[in-house]
Amino acid sequence: MKNIDVCLTPELLHQYNLENKIVVVVDILRATSCMVSGFSNGVTEIIPVSTLEECKALQEKGYLAAAERNGSKAEGFDLGNSPFEYLDSKMKGEKVAVTTTNGTLAINKSLAAKEILIGAFLNLNALVEYLKNKEEDIIILCAGWKGKFNLEDTLFAGALAHQLKEDFQFACDAPLAAEAMYLTAKKDMMNYMRDSSHAKRLSKLNVVKDIEFCVQESIYDIIPYLDGKSLRLKK
């Protein structure tokens, strides 16, 4: 039977063989939620980069430049990392260069995979429908927070693993734990997340609304994937 596994932080990714696997990268608060929101609102291309400098260089080539450091918008950039910035009708047809603390790093660490997809609660069902008929094993890679485990990415991993368990078997304890957490949390996701370290950081920055937006399930029916150095929409 096909396997599904969960990698709880990019720092553990060396333990996983990515060859011929599909990796779903998730950074719920807020990189991958922003990406899914952007594509759903007309963005045509997103390039994830590691540094502010690379992001600036693409800004000069006509890309909107999005940069977050430590949870806030970086100075001199067009966009921060709130998904609401990506809902604007002005985003239609735009190309975006983005650098984030954890999400970009997770994508760059996954390059050995056969396919890299972008996951968020916002496009959960689209991923399930796409993945359930695939022959490849799946690894859900949680971007985490500076190398550490985080709650919201693990909850998403649990949601996706749960929806795919009829077609894939759990490869180790991580999907099992993530699924148990998700099933406990799903009745009241916001309450469950209120205690998380990330929510505490965000709450200081007055963006609880972002969290409420990012935990909505399956409001967008799209799948971004990595095509060379760019993220694009699956047709």
Next chain:
Amino acid sequence: MKNIDVCLTPELLHQYNLENKIVVVVDILRATSCMVSGFSNGVTEIIPVSTLEECKALQEKGYLAAAERNGSKAEGFDLGNSPFEYLDSKMKGEKVAVTTTNGTLAINKSLAAKEILIGAFLNLNALVEYLKNKEEDIIILCAGWKGKFNLEDTLFAGALAHQLKEDFQFACDAPLAAEAMYLTAKKDMMNYMRDSSHAKRLSKLNVVKDIEFCVQESIYDIIPYLDGKSLRLKK
């Protein structure tokens, strides 16, 4: 307020500053459960070592030699890693040298800590009583399985974090998640663990009885700690 944190596998321990911290090492199935069982049944000293060779060398000096590799007793050794082997009255007064896949490694990686304690469900309350009045921050280090997250060590971490949350605040999302898993699992720990990868391995090796033994809470009122290279009992 004092902090309590959980490190989900030794491979993430470099992210934690151990200085002046108390580390509780946990390898529920089965190294630390065996250690707690052994001390409770009269063992006077346990030396954790990394290799079979070191273990053999101590055997020649009069130690009972305990060795497990991949879940089974290694050839030519006195003890494997079933806690039942440590319940024998013949253990009284004995010294034991032990090498295990994950537990020894976790102890050796924790040497920078101020104090290293051995944790298991079997001595949970003893740990709570000892730790709740300490001034130092606490890190619960899950030994995991070959560098990966595992369920049973995380459940123990959740149990200990839960019992200490009146006196310590959670330092990140890992104790929060571990606590949630424990609170979900505690009503029927055996059923919850039946799906775990470790339980599946052990079930193949016909030692489900070991798991039933190891998930018993607080049947022993002792705390082993690292004293130089040896584990001894706290007075």
